[in-house]
Amino acid sequence: MGMFERDTDIYRDRDALREDYQPEQLVGRDEELDTYQTTLQPVINGEQPNNVFLYGKTGVGKTAATRYLLDHLQSDAAEYDDIDLSVVMLNCDGLTSSYQIATRLVNEFRDDTDQISTTGYPRAAVYDMLWNELDTNGGTILIVLDEVDHIEDDSILYQLPRARANGNLETAKTGIIGISNDFSFREDLSPKVRSSLCEEEIHFPAYDATELQQILQQRADVAFHESVLEEGVIRLCAAYGAKDAGDARQSLDLLMKAGDIARDDSAEHVIDEHVRQGRTSLERGRIREGIGGLTQHGHLVLYAVLTLDQQGKTPVRSRDVRPRYTSMAERAGINPLVTRRMRDHLSELIMLGILDVTERNEGRRGGTYREYSVSMDPELIISAMADTVELVGIHESIEKLLERESTSTLQDYQ
DNA sequence: ATTCCACCGGAACGTGTGGGGG
């Protein structure tokens, strides 16, 4: 027997729980798929494709539906000699500008050996390269921009649909499929862009609890061997996704995590307890990821709120976070940021789900302000920070603070 | 209805970093 043994596995096909798994049937999206299919029809007819705008919360099947239909579209298009269809899918997460999108698109069309840098060129030069690539490729080109709301300027969304009219493209017919979690993104678009990008709109509503359970069941049937899942596991995972507005992805991630934990335990069944452990583990990962991406100052601000929380001083308004933050910065030998900037860091921590905020208004006497509190187990955050953050002297301060917590002598920090 | 508080958050501007092309 070697060092590695095959796990006696509860899984039949674990990949069925992965996000990129493509089930043969999409649950609960019949209407949306119908409309979607109709808007793609022109492609098969060899006409100029429609631009489509899909919106709906995360994990409601927008991307899945797109992949599903485009797969079919591509294989069906292959039946017709006069149709030359290319599909480019680009996730805009982490890309903030049209410029970034343009460079990525150029690279999508280019050989691995011929990639361009994502910075450095004049904007117009990148667009020229893009038109060039599109025209060289030719035919019908569908460009899917997933999470398109991450782009902060309209430019590419304005340019792409008009490229042909503006004489930048000769042969290629392009269609854009924009996918967004954020409906307000649509409102923020300039009217010209909105009318072209959003000529067809499809709304994906959140899954309800029943649909979520159906989806989980469908995947679980493939993923696990029979009767591995204990009664209630599916329901628990579905509830987890449902609390955050019908998010199937979250539910599936959790189910997979629970399965993995069960497997590590060499358990024969996945039980509620595994799901609960999975939740903590996912949560931990999320925090770690969020914290890893913070600036030094972001860490200091977080530390400030954490220590205040440990002293029972939360919820705390930004005004009262400030002195703690400055003294933290001093300890670390770093110049503290200006108040305005500190508030930005607080907001960022909220976006990451690490802090909570409530808006308060005391009117003429007190004015409006926000109160911050720690939104999850401080121990989790502290352990994540200990791993990802290097700030001389600060960890020690925190640890002392936590120890002294019990003896409640905290003058040091007053 | 109007005033006023306190701070929120947008916007314009500055600086440092890293990659371009010629």
Place this chain on the structure above:
DNA sequence: CCCCCACACGTTCCGGTGGAAT
């Protein structure tokens, strides 16, 4: 080598906001 470009992160300035107080 030079100067150009985009971008992340900060600072400065300031108009906006919503509800208690008047």
